[in-house]
Amino acid sequence: MKSFDVWMQAIVNGIALGWLYVLMAMGLTLMLSIMGILQLAHGEIYMMGAFLVYYLTRREIGIYPAIVVSMAAMAVLGVILERVLFRPRPGRDVALTSIVISTGLTLILSSAAVVGFGLYTKSLPPLISGSFDLFGAGVPKDRILAIGFSVVALILLYTFLKRTRLGLAMVASAQNREGSFLKGINPNHMSMAAMAIGCALAALAGALAGSILQLHPYMGSLPMINGLVTIVLGGLGSIPGAVIGGMILGLLNGILPVMFGAAAASVAPLVIVILVLLFRPKGILGHE
Amino acid sequence: MALLETHALSKNFGGLAAVSDLDLAVDEGEILGLIGPNGAGKSTFLNLIDGTLRASGGHIVFRGRDITRYSPHRRAGLGIARVFQRNALFRSMTVLENVLAGSFLHTDHGPFSVLVRSLDHVRKDREVMARCMDLLTFVGLQDKSHMMATSLPHGSQRELCVAVALASDPAVLLLDEPLTGMNAEETASMIEIIKTLNREKGTTTIVVEHNVKAVLGLCARAVVLNYGQKLIEGTPRECVADPAVIEAYLGADADVF
Amino acid sequence: MSETKRGRTVAKAAAVVVLVVVVFLMPNILSGNKYWLTILTLLAINVLLVSSLRSVILINEISLGHVGFALIGAYAQALLMMKGGLTFWPSLILSGLLAAAVASLLGHPFLKVRGIYFSILTLLTAETFRLVVYYWTGLTGGSLGLVGVPSPEPVTLFGRTVEFNTVNTYYYLAVGVVVIALLILYHFERAYINFQWRAIRDDSMLAGALGINVVGFKMVNFTISAFMAGISGGLFAAFQHNLSPDTTSRFGVTMSIYLLVYMVVGGQTRFIGPLIGTAVLTLVAEATRSIAEYQPMVTGSIAILVMIFLPMGLAGIPAQIQTWLRKRRLRSAEAPVGGGTER
Numbered sequence: 001m002k003s004f005d006v007w008m009q010a011i012v013n014g015i016a017l018g019w020l021y022v023l024m025a026m027g028l029t030l031m032l033s034i035m036g037i038l039q040l041a042h043g044e045i046y047m048m049g050a051f052l053v054y055y056l057t058r059r060e061i062g063i064y065p066a067i068v069v070s071m072a073a074m075a076v077l078g079v080i081l082e083r084v085l086f087r088p089r090p091g092r093d094v095a096l097t098s099i100v101i102s103t104g105l106t107l108i109l110s111s112a113a114v115v116g117f118g119l120y121t122k123s124l125p126p127l128i129s130g131s132f133d134l135f136g137a138g139v140p141k142d143r144i145l146a147i148g149f150s151v152v153a154l155i156l157l158y159t160f161l162k163r164t165r166l167g168l169a170m171v172a173s174a175q176n177r178e179g180s181f182l183k184g185i186n187p188n189h190m191s192m193a194a195m196a197i198g199c200a201l202a203a204l205a206g207a208l209a210g211s212i213l214q215l216h217p218y219m220g221s222l223p224m225i226n227g228l229v230t231i232v233l234g235g236l237g238s239i240p241g242a243v244i245g246g247m248i249l250g251l252l253n254g255i256l257p258v259m260f261g262a263a264a265a266s267v268a269p270l271v272i273v274i275l276v277l278l279f280r281p282k283g284i285l286g287h288e
Numbered sequence: 289m290a291l292l293e294t295h296a297l298s299k300n301f302g303g304l305a306a307v308s309d310l311d312l313a314v315d316e317g318e319i320l321g322l323i324g325p326n327g328a329g330k331s332t333f334l335n336l337i338d339g340t341l342r343a344s345g346g347h348i349v350f351r352g353r354d355i356t357r358y359s360p361h362r363r364a365g366l367g368i369a370r371v372f373q374r375n376a377l378f379r380s381m382t383v384l385e386n387v388l389a390g391s392f393l394h395t396d397h398g399p400f401s402v403l404v405r406s407l408d409h410v411r412k413d414r415e416v417m418a419r420c421m422d423l424l425t426f427v428g429l430q431d432k433s434h435m436m437a438t439s440l441p442h443g444s445q446r447e448l449c450v451a452v453a454l455a456s457d458p459a460v461l462l463l464d465e466p467l468t469g470m471n472a473e474e475t476a477s478m479i480e481i482i483k484t485l486n487r488e489k490g491t492t493t494i495v496v497e498h499n500v501k502a503v504l505g506l507c508a509r510a511v512v513l514n515y516g517q518k519l520i521e522g523t524p525r526e527c528v529a530d531p532a533v534i535e536a537y538l539g540a541d542a543d544v545f
Numbered sequence: 546m547s548e549t550k551r552g553r554t555v556a557k558a559a560a561v562v563v564l565v566v567v568v569f570l571m572p573n574i575l576s577g578n579k580y581w582l583t584i585l586t587l588l589a590i591n592v593l594l595v596s597s598l599r600s601v602i603l604i605n606e607i608s609l610g611h612v613g614f615a616l617i618g619a620y621a622q623a624l625l626m627m628k629g630g631l632t633f634w635p636s637l638i639l640s641g642l643l644a645a646a647v648a649s650l651l652g653h654p655f656l657k658v659r660g661i662y663f664s665i666l667t668l669l670t671a672e673t674f675r676l677v678v679y680y681w682t683g684l685t686g687g688s689l690g691l692v693g694v695p696s697p698e699p700v701t702l703f704g705r706t707v708e709f710n711t712v713n714t715y716y717y718l719a720v721g722v723v724v725i726a727l728l729i730l731y732h733f734e735r736a737y738i739n740f741q742w743r744a745i746r747d748d749s750m751l752a753g754a755l756g757i758n759v760v761g762f763k764m765v766n767f768t769i770s771a772f773m774a775g776i777s778g779g780l781f782a783a784f785q786h787n788l789s790p791d792t793t794s795r796f797g798v799t800m801s802i803y804l805l806v807y808m809v810v811g812g813q814t815r816f817i818g819p820l821i822g823t824a825v826l827t828l829v830a831e832a833t834r835s836i837a838e839y840q841p842m843v844t845g846s847i848a849i850l851v852m853i854f855l856p857m858g859l860a861g862i863p864a865q866i867q868t869w870l871r872k873r874r875l876r877s878a879e880a881p882v883g884g885g886t887e888r
Contacts, residue, residue: 032661038665040802089856091856095607095660095661099802099805100809100852101853103802103845104806104847105849106802107841107845107848108841108845111838111840111841111845112842114838221799225668228665228669262680266676266680267676270676274666274673277658278655278658340754361755364754364755369754372750372751376750378744381747389740389744389752389755392756392757453755456755
């Protein structure tokens with residue numbers, strides 16, 4: 001039997017991981033539903049965001065301002081990418097084009113990271129040190145803080161999408177591109193906003209991951225895949241769905257290694273997603 | 289016995305009943321007009337008949353056979369052909385190739401038998417070819433057989449859609465707003481096509497159409513749908529004069545009259 | 546009109562003949578240079594894999610999971626030869642059939658999932674296959690890999706025994722199998738079945754309404770394509786003698802996506818596309834070997850540039866030049882009349 005302490009740690013780790021996946025999934029789902037693209041380089045944006053924070057903190061900038069700067073920088077990068085690479089071109093298959101272009105971008109960014117940042121793993125200064133006692137088990141504070149930041153970011157996003165003009169326009173554009181175009185919403189502006197928000201969230205996720213895990217040029221591929229898995233689990237374009245999906249996935253990733261070992265832990269989530277996709281192609285909370 | 293019947297046919301989208309408890313019978317050789325305000329469930333009804341959508345409840349009976357669970361291609365095989373509301377054509381094919389694709393049922397082969405056959409033999413099949421050219425002549429596109437289908441003007445694309453559907457020699461033709469977006473001349477020629485077809489080949493036709501004037505001239509019988517249910521059926525003139533129909537239309541779309 | 550058509554056919558035939566001769570004489574041209582023959586052998590194997598991927602494009606689906614079928618083929622080949630006691634050829638056919646069988650089991654539920662979800666589904670499935678192999682240590686050797694896959698057994702031809710344990714001879718075997726496989730794929734693309742595939746690609750709803758068994762034809766396509774991917778995996782296994790299921794191996798997600806890049810850079814609308822794309826990008830990778838860490842950057846940039854400027858890929862360049870010339874000619878013909886009223 002594993003001790004209570006181990007279980008508690010596994011659960012907290014799982015929830016923290018789950019929230020990182022939720023942040024990644026939000027960006028991917030915004031881009032997928034508003035622009036119709038599969039942005040496979042989203043993991044590299046996450047990686048770039050984390051490394052930017054790393055270099056800023058090395059220059060005696062506090063980690064919190066560094067995270068804010070990194071999010072802003074990635075948002076700008078997102079807008080540029082939308083304008084230069086992902087703006088739809090007439091007569092092309094949007095899905096295929098986006099997969100290939102974002103693949104190219106993945107290759108460029110990850111090899112740039114290898115060249116620029118080196119292959120050695122790095123780590124960010126912790127958000128906060130120490131741990132506290134929860135039902136007799138030690139829980140590291142930085143995990144809880146990371147979860148807190150993610151929740152706040154998501155609530156802000158939710159409020160933005162439901163309460164502001166731009167947010168509502170984005171939702172409308174995601175639901176019906178032509179219809180909202182006729183009502184005077186410029187789809188290109190919506191795409192830019194989606195990319196900006198998505199990239200900023202990826203930078204936040206990268207920074208949080210960098211502070212509780214490690215930095216590496218290839219750190220983005222797993223969160224990208226898990227972000228996709230989260231979307232599929234939760235249903236495209238559904239924020240509550242993404243949260244549920246992220247939590248399921250995070251907890252599976254946290255608990256399964258403790259229960260059944262690494263093999264089951266890496267295979268099980270994929271099998272679950274494949275089954276969900278087959279029986280509910282629109283995800284758990286998705287609708288027709 | 290009617291050619292095509294529906295019994296308590298229903299389709300729900302989430303909580304919304306697009307078609308509910310619809311009983312309808314279509315006799316062999318008639319042209320049935322299906323009218324009603326926007327969102328009345330006309331297109332959904334056609335989608336249920338041709339199998340694009342699965343019914344939530346009820347039955348569809350074609351020639352005494354229950355086809356409620358059949359897939360679209362099996363229904364097409366039984367002789368149900370559909371002309372979509374949009375100009376659905378194969379965009380990489382010429383006008384003639386589109387009609388050849390439509391006549392696929394006559395050169396009939398499934399995914400496996402087709403595997404062992406060699407080079408494109410449809411095009412060499414004189415008989416099928418001649419039939420397709422006849423169909424193109426019938427809709428007046430014989431001179432444009434080698435143009436790309438999508439380069440035709442809207443009205444001609446519409447006529448081609450009908451020719452493609454006819455290529456499968458259907459027993460029932462489902463027309464979803466065949467006259468939308470056409471000018472007076474194109475409208476007249478399309479009406480002529482539908483009438484000639486019915487007169488000469490006895491093709492049973494169900495027409496969903498907004499243009500009530502055209503329906504009056506085309507059909508002997510009409511059914512008015514509203515909120516997925518049958519409001520009234522009778523001759524088109526009776527339908528149009530009925531106070532309930534006028535109210536349904538005025539409620540939604542007063543411009544029709 | 547027919548004059549130029551005949552001219553084009555002759556030119557095409559000549560190109561094919563030259564290609565065949567060059568391919569056949571390649572070991573002599575390279576005077577048995579092992580390094581380059583290895584690269585060319587792998588190139589041939591990859592061309593088959595990319596072509597199999599392209600065949601799914603014919604039904605308007607983007608599969609990101611073909612490395613999964615290649616992995617099944619490779620491990621089946623290796624295990625059938627090492628533990629099953631079978632010889633090379635039966636194992637090769639069986640490994641292709643096994644990949645095809647898996648594809649046909651998955652095909653029905655998978656092909657109901659449309660568009661980008663299909664791509665995600667296939668991507669995750671390939672990754673699942675890889676992880677299963679990675680953790681099924683007892684059968685596959687797990688992360689240590691499967692070492693010692695035997696070479697094909699020698700064949701006696703015209704009283705001469707040909708061994709396939711050198712690159713020089715395996716090159717011929719691999720190229721031979723790939724050419725046969727490509728001819729079969731080409732046959733399907735040109736044959737009657739293509740009419741249905743095209744109809745499905747153009748408008749699957751209309752195709753269904755006209756009586757074409759959409760799911761059935763898609764299944765056949767997917768199964769054939771997986772068979773070819775399996776064969777390419779089998780060829781790979783017997784060539785490399787060891788297999789690894791690492792993320793960075795040729796069965797990882799990255800490779801899956803690379804294949805798509807090969808295809809699109811070559812031009813997915815043409816049958817020759819995968820050959821051109823794979824060859825060009827393999828050569829580019831070789832040319833930039835000295836700056837290894839920048840290599841992905843070069844490949845990535847090529848992918849993006851081709852996507853932006855050459856929608857039909859490298860194979861579409863002649864066609865694009867033609868339309869460009871025609872437009873120019875039209876414009877210059879119209880100009881003196883003061884025309885150009887339409888567009």
